[in-house]
Amino acid sequence: xxxxxxxxxxxxxxxxxxxxxxxxxxxxxxxxxxxxxxxxxxxxxxxxxxxxxxxxxxxxxxxxxxxxxxxxxxxxxxxxxxxxxxxxxxxxxxxxxxxxxxxxxxxxxxxxxxxxxxxxxxxxxxxxxxxxxxxxxxxxxxxxxxxxxxxxxxxxxxxxxxxxxxxxxxxxxxxxxxxxxxxxxxxxxxxxxxxxxxxxxxxxxxxxxxxxxxxxxxxxxxxxxxxxxxxxxxxxxxxxxxxxx
Amino acid sequence: xxxxxxxxxxxxxxxxxxxxxxxxxxxxxxxxxxxxxxxxxxxxxxxxxxxxxxxxxxxxxxxxxxxxxxxxxxxxxxxxxxxxxxxxxxxxxxxxxxxxxxxxxxxxxxxxxxxxxxxxxxxxxxxxxxxxxxxxxxxxxxxxxxxxxxxxxxxxxxxxxxxxxxxxxxxxxxxxxxxxxxxxxxxxxxxxxxxxxxxxxxxxxxxxxxxxxxxxxxxxxxxxxxxxxxxxxxxxxxxxxxxxxxxxxxxx
Numbered sequence: 346x347x348x349x350x351x352x353x354x355x356x357x358x359x360x361x362x363x364x365x366x367x368x369x370x371x372x373x374x375x376x377x378x379x380x381x382x383x384x385x386x387x388x389x390x391x392x393x394x395x396x397x398x399x400x401x402x403x404x405x406x407x408x409x410x411x412x413x414x415x416x417x418x419x420x421x422x423x424x425x426x427x428x429x430x431x432x433x434x435x436x437x438x439x440x441x442x443x444x445x446x447x448x449x450x451x452x453x454x455x456x457x458x459x460x461x462x463x464x465x466x467x468x469x470x471x472x473x474x475x476x477x478x479x480x481x482x483x484x485x486x487x488x489x490x491x492x493x494x495x496x497x498x499x500x501x502x503x504x505x506x507x508x509x510x511x512x513x514x515x516x517x518x519x520x521x522x523x524x525x526x527x528x529x530x531x532x533x534x535x536x537x538x539x540x541x542x543x544x545x546x547x548x549x550x551x552x553x554x555x556x557x558x559x560x561x562x563x564x565x566x567x568x569x570x571x572x573x574x575x576x577x578x579x580x581x582x583x584x585x586x587x588x589x590x
Numbered sequence: 591x592x593x594x595x596x597x598x599x600x601x602x603x604x605x606x607x608x609x610x611x612x613x614x615x616x617x618x619x620x621x622x623x624x625x626x627x628x629x630x631x632x633x634x635x636x637x638x639x640x641x642x643x644x645x646x647x648x649x650x651x652x653x654x655x656x657x658x659x660x661x662x663x664x665x666x667x668x669x670x671x672x673x674x675x676x677x678x679x680x681x682x683x684x685x686x687x688x689x690x691x692x693x694x695x696x697x698x699x700x701x702x703x704x705x706x707x708x709x710x711x712x713x714x715x716x717x718x719x720x721x722x723x724x725x726x727x728x729x730x731x732x733x734x735x736x737x738x739x740x741x742x743x744x745x746x747x748x749x750x751x752x753x754x755x756x757x758x759x760x761x762x763x764x765x766x767x768x769x770x771x772x773x774x775x776x777x778x779x780x781x782x783x784x785x786x787x788x789x790x791x792x793x794x795x796x797x798x799x800x801x802x803x804x805x806x807x808x809x810x811x812x813x814x815x816x817x818x819x820x821x822x823x824x825x826x827x828x829x830x831x832x833x834x835x836x837x838x839x840x841x842x
Contacts, residue, residue: 423721433716
């Protein structure tokens with residue numbers, strides 16, 4: 346279980362997170378929505394131990410990751426798979442090498458098995474023919490799919506996806522959502538997913554949270570979100586131009 | 591007054607940041623935690639690919655020495671002193687400093703841009719998310735490669751510059767190459783060579799630290815990368831001249 350308690354973070358004078366508390370049950374797919382610069386990415390970077398909060402804590406299965414040193418955090422992070430908003434693909438490595446990178450660094454698998462796992466992941470995201478290309482020779486959507494393949498190749502217990510469908514067409518987006526959902530169910534992983542594609546996201550999540558100006562203004566099941574009378578949640582889910590946002 | 595104060599605070603912050611980075615790098619040597627594949631890759635990229643530009647610079651450093659000296663050499667018929675004069679200035683001063691400035695512009699700027707782009711595109715966070723320490727994986731190999739390669743390139747550049755000076759001395763002043771090198775070997779000692787090489791190690795340290803620090807400190811997307819490259823090259827150049835001044839006092 347991931348437990349976030351009274352998490353606060355400032356960058357300069359600007360509060361990025363303001364007293365955020367939430368509990369994510371094991372094996373759930375949690376969607377995080379909200380307008381731009383509302384603190385979504387900052388929150389998930391705290392969960393992955395990439396940022397240290399000013400106040401509050403993040404606990405992974407009871408271990409306070411916020412209070413850990415870098416070495417202990419590294420050990421815990423090896424249980425995470427993460428897709429970044431900008432994909433974070435390594436420019437000097439080919440597509441196949443990028444996907445194989447976590448396996449080579451974090452596991453003791455042999456090259457043959459690594460090759461098989463990479464081929465399987467690339468086939469799953471439809472990039473088998475692109476394995477020897479470099480990231481700068483791919484389109485934005487293709488880079489995103491390589492990022493997804495890399496984030497899921499280690500079959501981690503926890504996976505974090507920051508905008509997994511940004512830059513993709515609606516059909517591919519839905520395929521990606523379905524793929525991530527199926528993967529998450531098959532691996533029984535706990536997943537956090539940020540997406541601006543609210544309609545697509547709502548088809549796969551178990552629970553959903555909404556961030557606004559650094560605060561978590563809503564947290565509940567998908568059904569509760571869809572039935573919410575909160576004006577912010579309603580407007581954001583419906584995409585209305587009229588409202589408090 | 592306020593602007594001056596802000597400037598002092600900013601410079602102090604940057605100097606502090608560079609020292610903290612140095613401490614983090616040094617910590618990775620006890621016990622050694624270095625990615626040797628990255629180390630080898632950087633040695634090749636920073637060293638082998640700089641050979642041509644350093645060689646070209648060195649030839650003209652030697653040539654300039656002879657051109658500058660030619661008027662007085664001919665006036666006083668001091669042909670025997672050309673080898674000594676050129677060797678003295680090249681080995682102790684001009685060779686290390688010009689090669690370091692060239693290295694800073696080519697390798698240091700490239701390193702800052704590469705690291706800055708990796709920050710902007712979240713590749714550094716990507717490494718950390720994969721439980722890989724960016725200092726061990728990215729910074730330590732670059733740090734070591736830059737220091738070692740600038741040292742090696744200074745040795746190489748010094749040799750080319752001396753041969754360049756000898757060749758131009760023969761063409762412009764008719765000084766035999768044997769006479770030129772006799773001036774170098776009889777009037778200069780090993781210490782004249784070592785002073786320049788010690789300086790090259792210090793310059794390598796300065797370029798490595800400033801290029802890595804400004805690369806990792808990038809904020810604000812692509813314009814931030816441009817600003818970081820600019821800061822890195824300026825800081826390296828200033829650092830090289832300041833270090834040269836103090837090292838000349840200290841080791842001479």
